[in-house]
Amino acid sequence: MKVLYFAWVRERVGKAEEALDPPEAVATVADLIAWLSQRGDEYAHAFEKPKVIRAAIDRIHVKQDTAIAGAREIAFFPPMTGG
Amino acid sequence: MKVLYFAWVRERVGKAEEALDPPEAVATVADLIAWLSQRGDEYAHAFEKPKVIRAAIDRIHVKQDTAIAGAREIAFFPPMTGG
Amino acid sequence: MTIPVTIRLQEEDFDVAREIAALSRGRTDIGAVVSFSGICRSDKVDGEGGDAIAALVLEHYPGMAEEEIARHAEEAVSRWPLTGLTVIHRFGRIVPGDNIVLVVTASSHREAAFHAAEFLMDYLKTRAPFWKREEGSAGSSWVDAHDRDDTAAARWAKS
């Protein structure tokens, strides 16, 4: 799956997107955040407060208990400040 | 005092304004409406439903129980439909 | 602080863009500009479809109309943190598709700009001394006031 990062999540991770293939035990958005946090200091920093992080699956806002099975594109970002 | 009429009140009375000097017993806006209604068919028609008529004294909206003493300009008109 | 407040009653049309620009140009303290344009429709206000109108004729009470709008503009300025305010109301004959009324509000915050504009429009509808007559193929008739406009205005009453 493609994983995208925006705003300070992108800055902390140090990249805008990457292709990832998490193990099957990673079932939900929250699982994916926990799994990403183990991948290095930059990820640990980006996801240090998981509750602040917003997620979208295939361009639709989702809660962190949402299953990621079948997702093509998962994005992580801070709360939105548009308008 | 100057008395002004607007919209269909003006059309029914047949004039836009006139100078009037009602007797002292005419104390309130409601009294003035009753007194005007006696002045002829055109006035009786204009004021046939007194509750519908709005009034302003010296360009400020007033209720019909307002005293008219000291008024220079009294206006009668239907409910407003601007905007 | 005095803010720019413009109130105009006029027979001629107005330019919405120019009025919006006048409130915001050259300033960097304005976060939100709301404009409301009221436009003459061709369907009768009270009609059930059917007859189309050829024009509205707006009568007003010169002197009082300006003063009444100014009082409500002052109230809007005292109730919301506005940085500027413009109200223009036309009178005379207005054909469908043409502008009738314009309210523009500017503020650093969007809620203030929205609320002040709605407040002013609700009051213009129910308190400003203007009367609309509709001209149609079957003659002309005065537009009736609407209870729903009174209800809309009542929500702004201070408790």
Next chain:
Amino acid sequence: MTIPVTIRLQEEDFDVAREIAALSRGRTDIGAVVSFSGICRSDKVDGEGGDAIAALVLEHYPGMAEEEIARHAEEAVSRWPLTGLTVIHRFGRIVPGDNIVLVVTASSHREAAFHAAEFLMDYLKTRAPFWKREEGSAGSSWVDAHDRDDTAAARWAKS
């Protein structure tokens, strides 16, 4: 009935007057047009006075931003009797005094035009995937989301 819905994300500025005119020109069934322009302020959103900002830099999620705005535009059209709707959101670097966002709503009734515009602005603030970074003399920082924006958006939730 399909109504004209325009949604644009762009780096360049927009012309408020042209967008208002596009929704109303040549039509006689529109009684009310409301426009909201969001403008870049020079004072920091989270600041207590002090430091002025030199620019906002708006990052967005291409693809999702359009889709998210389109979903809310559709909802606005289903909730209010609109005759037209335009949303334009800029991205990239924006200096104080310049436009950020525009919502224009047209309807035969003023309440519908006002409410739909407020609804869309509240949702753009809290749901559209845009992020603002402030550039100042002391460096740059991401703007924090505001609880009051969430509260404003929550009032439109269907019960």
